[in-house]
Amino acid sequence: xxxxxxxxxxxxxxxxDRTLIAIEKLRYMLDYSKTSTIATVLAPILCIPLYWxxxxxxxxxxxxxxxxxxxxxxxxxLRAIRALPHPAQDGRVxxxxxxxxxxxWGLGWFVFVQPSDMVSYxxxxxxSLTVLFVGMVGYCVNWKTxxxxxxxxxxxxxxFITAHFSEVVWPIALGSMVAFYLALKMAFIFSxxxxxxxxxxxxxxxxxxxxxxxxxxxMAANLAKSEFIATASHDLRQPMQSINIFVDMIDxxxxxxxxxxxxxxxxxxxxxxxxxxxxxxDISKLDAHLAVRERAFHLVEIVHSxxxxxxxxxxxxxxxxxxxxxxxxxxxxxxxVEQILRNLLANAIQYTDQxxxxxxxxxxxxxxxxxxxxTGCGIPxxxxxxxxxxxxxxxxxxxxxxxxxxxxxxxxxxxxxxxGHCHVQSEVGQGSVFTVHTRFAxxxxxxxxxxxxxxxxxEADGRVPHPRDGQASKxxxxxxxxxxxxxxxxxxxxxxxxxxxxxxPYEETAFHAxxxxxxxxxxxxxxxxxxxKDGLYFIQQLREEFNQDIPACIxxxxxxxxxxxxxxxxxxxxxxxxxxxxxxxxxxxxxM
Numbered sequence: 001x002x003x004x005x006x007x008x009x010x011x012x013x014x015x016x017d018r019t020l021i022a023i024e025k026l027r028y029m030l031d032y033s034k035t036s037t038i039a040t041v042l043a044p045i046l047c048i049p050l051y052w053x054x055x056x057x058x059x060x061x062x063x064x065x066x067x068x069x070x071x072x073x074x075x076x077x078l079r080a081i082r083a084l085p086h087p088a089q090d091g092r093v094x095x096x097x098x099x100x101x102x103x104x105w106g107l108g109w110f111v112f113v114q115p116s117d118m119v120s121y122x123x124x125x126x127x128s129l130t131v132l133f134v135g136m137v138g139y140c141v142n143w144k145t146x147x148x149x150x151x152x153x154x155x156x157x158x159x160f161i162t163a164h165f166s167e168v169v170w171p172i173a174l175g176s177m178v179a180f181y182l183a184l185k186m187a188f189i190f191s192x193x194x195x196x197x198x199x200x201x202x203x204x205x206x207x208x209x210x211x212x213x214x215x216x217x218x219m220a221a222n223l224a225k226s227e228f229i230a231t232a233s234h235d236l237r238q239p240m241q242s243i244n245i246f247v248d249m250i251d252x253x254x255x256x257x258x259x260x261x262x263x264x265x266x267x268x269x270x271x272x273x274x275x276x277x278x279x280x281x282d283i284s285k286l287d288a289h290l291a292v293r294e295r296a297f298h299l300v301e302i303v304h305s306x307x308x309x310x311x312x313x314x315x316x317x318x319x320x321x322x323x324x325x326x327x328x329x330x331x332x333x334x335x336x337v338e339q340i341l342r343n344l345l346a347n348a349i350q351y352t353d354q355x356x357x358x359x360x361x362x363x364x365x366x367x368x369x370x371x372x373x374x375t376g377c378g379i380p381x382x383x384x385x386x387x388x389x390x391x392x393x394x395x396x397x398x399x400x401x402x403x404x405x406x407x408x409x410x411x412x413x414x415x416x417x418x419x420g421h422c423h424v425q426s427e428v429g430q431g432s433v434f435t436v437h438t439r440f441a442x443x444x445x446x447x448x449x450x451x452x453x454x455x456x457x458x459e460a461d462g463r464v465p466h467p468r469d470g471q472a473s474k475x476x477x478x479x480x481x482x483x484x485x486x487x488x489x490x491x492x493x494x495x496x497x498x499x500x501x502x503x504x505p506y507e508e509t510a511f512h513a514x515x516x517x518x519x520x521x522x523x524x525x526x527x528x529x530x531x532x533k534d535g536l537y538f539i540q541q542l543r544e545e546f547n548q549d550i551p552a553c554i555x556x557x558x559x560x561x562x563x564x565x566x567x568x569x570x571x572x573x574x575x576x577x578x579x580x581x582x583x584x585x586x587x588x589x590x591x592m
Contacts, residue, residue: 021198022087025142029094032138033078039134040071040101051112054120063104063111070100095148098139102149105131106156113160115167125176128157132183140187141194147184154180240273240578241557245489248581249496271313274578292418296443297334299326299361305338306359308583310345319352325361330368332440333418337368340414343407344372344434352376355431363442367420371435379426387424388412411436473500475522475592480504480538482530490525493581499588506530506538520546522592525584528556528574539572551591555584 044067051060077097081090105128113124131153139146154177161173247270255263303326314321330337341359348357355375362369379387390409411434415422419439426432477499481487491501502518505511524542526535539552554567557577567574573591575584 017199017202019087020202021195022091024198025145025194026081026087026091026094028141029139029145030078030081033074033094033098036134036138037075037078040074043131044068044071044104047108047112050123051120054114054117055112059111063108066107067101067104070104074098074101091142091145095145098135098145099148099152102131102135103152103156106153109157109160115164118169121168122172125172128153129176129179132179136183136187140190143184143188143191146187146191150180150183150187239483239485240270241555242483242485242489243270244274244578245486245493245581249489249493292333292336294332294440295334296329296331299328299330302334302338302341303359306341306345309342310349313349314357317349317353319349319354320356321359322356323359323361325363328361328363328368329443330440331443332368332438336414336418337370337438337440340411340436341370341372343411344436347407348372348374348376348432348434352431366437367439368442369435369437371433373431373433375431378428378430378432379424380428381426384424384426474498474589476500476502476519477588478502478504478518478521478524478526478542480506480524480526480530480535482506482527489581494585497585504538504542506533508533511538511541515545518545520548521550523588524550524552525588526552526554528554528558536566536572551588553584553587553591555579 044064074097077093081093109124113120132150135146135149139149157176161168247267250263303323310321352374357372357374360371387408390406411422415436420437422434422436424432424434477494479487479490479501481490487503494501502521505514521542524539526539528535530538535554543550553573553575555575555577
């Protein structure tokens with residue numbers, strides 16, 4: 001069982017927590033004591049105009065001198081407290097410091113108050129209660145310290161009242177003692193409540209620290225996963241690209257019937273591998289947190305691309321593939337819409353053995369919606385909540401088809417990225433309908449007239465030429481590629497297609513040496529990882545050498561998140577291996 005599946009163990013309060021509580025209490029009370037130092041100095045001075053005329057000079061002078069010593073001692077002791085590393089010892093020092101001052105106020109009952117003088121009695125009672133409640137603000141977080149503060153203040157008062165019980169006003173004296181009792185009780189309750197509150201904060205801090213640690217570990221593991229997928233797939237994509245090109249160059253019409261059957265099975269296996277690689281690429285792109293890039297586009301552009309990719313596979317399985325509502329123009333991210341549809345279509349074709357698949361586009365006030373409906377095997381109701389989980393494959397589909405179980409997880413992540421939502425209706429044996437709602441606006445007809453016609457229309461106009469025997473060179477194509485097998489595949493294919501090929505060295509000394517004999521290039525086709533210098537560097541050098549913005553494309557097997565983000569920041573197109581060589585040729589022809 002995965003240990004991470006268990007909830008975090010509850011944080012138990014131990015000696016360390018009790019020490020932290022004591023330190024926090026001491027710091028709070030120490031700060032309060034320091035900020036109240038001015039009041040501690042001024043209060044005895046204010047007694048001079050209040051009691052000088054009505055008090056004997058000698059007792060007054062003795063009290064004032066003692067109070068002065070107590071205030072100075074308090075200041076010195078407070079300055080000596082550091083809270084660490086001995087909070088208990090420093091707490092006792094604090095108790096002594098504040099207790100000395102309140103003791104002087106307590107002894108003031110015998111100096112300033114005449115039992116028979118109601119005015120002096122009430123005045124000092126007010127002073128005593130003010131000191132009491134002011135002390136509650138700063139010291140009730142620790143009931144022991146509050147006791148050390150208030151007992152020297154109120155015990156002398158109690159002795160004074162007892163000594164002059166026949167002369168004092170008992171309701172007032174009794175009220176003062178009740179206030180004394182309530183203050184002690186409130187301080188005790190508040191102190192315990194504060195301790196529980198602070199202990200809970202420590203538990204929360206511990207939980208937050210644990211969750212942060214687990215989150216960082218999860219992020220590190222996710223980054224390591226992405227790097228591993230990128231590194232491992234890079235080494236596999238390189239030879240797969242060569243295989244794709246050489247397979248595309250084979251004319252299966254010239255093969256015998258048995259060899260043709262073997263060739264077709266090999267092509268199917270290669271198609272499955274390509275689909276898996278493209279799924280891993282989609283995951284890498286999402287891990288790179290690529291931004292949503294909105295532009296105006298024709299839906300027919302996406303439809304033509306999907307037809308090119310899936311029509312042969314549907315024809316082979318005798319599945320009818322149809323599109324509805326394609327004559328619309330949309331303001332949104334065409335690449336992400338196509339990515340969603342590719343995954344949904346691949347999933348539908350994979351699990352449909354007969355019947356039809358329909359892709360329908362609909363416009364609404366909320367934005368573009370589209371659905372993919374198939375007549376496949378359907379999804380059990382119990383599996384519906386799980387189908388968007390990474391690597392999930394239901395038991396009934398696992399035995400029928402190969403795959404990684406990532407297609408619908410990718411769809412779900414992209415839909416969330418564009419702030420849309422997706423839902424599915426499915427019945428076993430009847431098929432499924434996946435519907436995606438986006439916030440991409442469907443453009444009105446008058447706005448759409450300003451858009452450039454889709455690529456399919458431009459191809460029909462003859463701007464994407466195809467090779468013909470004996471035709472003139474289509475243009476000068478510079479190629480930078482460090483994989484020898486792939487370089488030979490490019491050389492053979494594009495030479496047959498009618499291009500003049502120039503193999504550009506990717507070692508910097510040889511690169512600069514060849515520039516003198518290199519004619520102006522019409523297009524640059526480059527890998528990314530070429531050694532100490534990457535493809536972006538050499539493309540920039542070639543553009544500067546010929547002083548023109550030569551059309552270029554990087555065809556790479558590098559899908560690491562940081563490089564995907566780097567590619568998106570440069571004004572250069574990128575294709576990812578393995579990719580159909582005809583797609584590369586169409587792209588080159590369209591941009592030359």
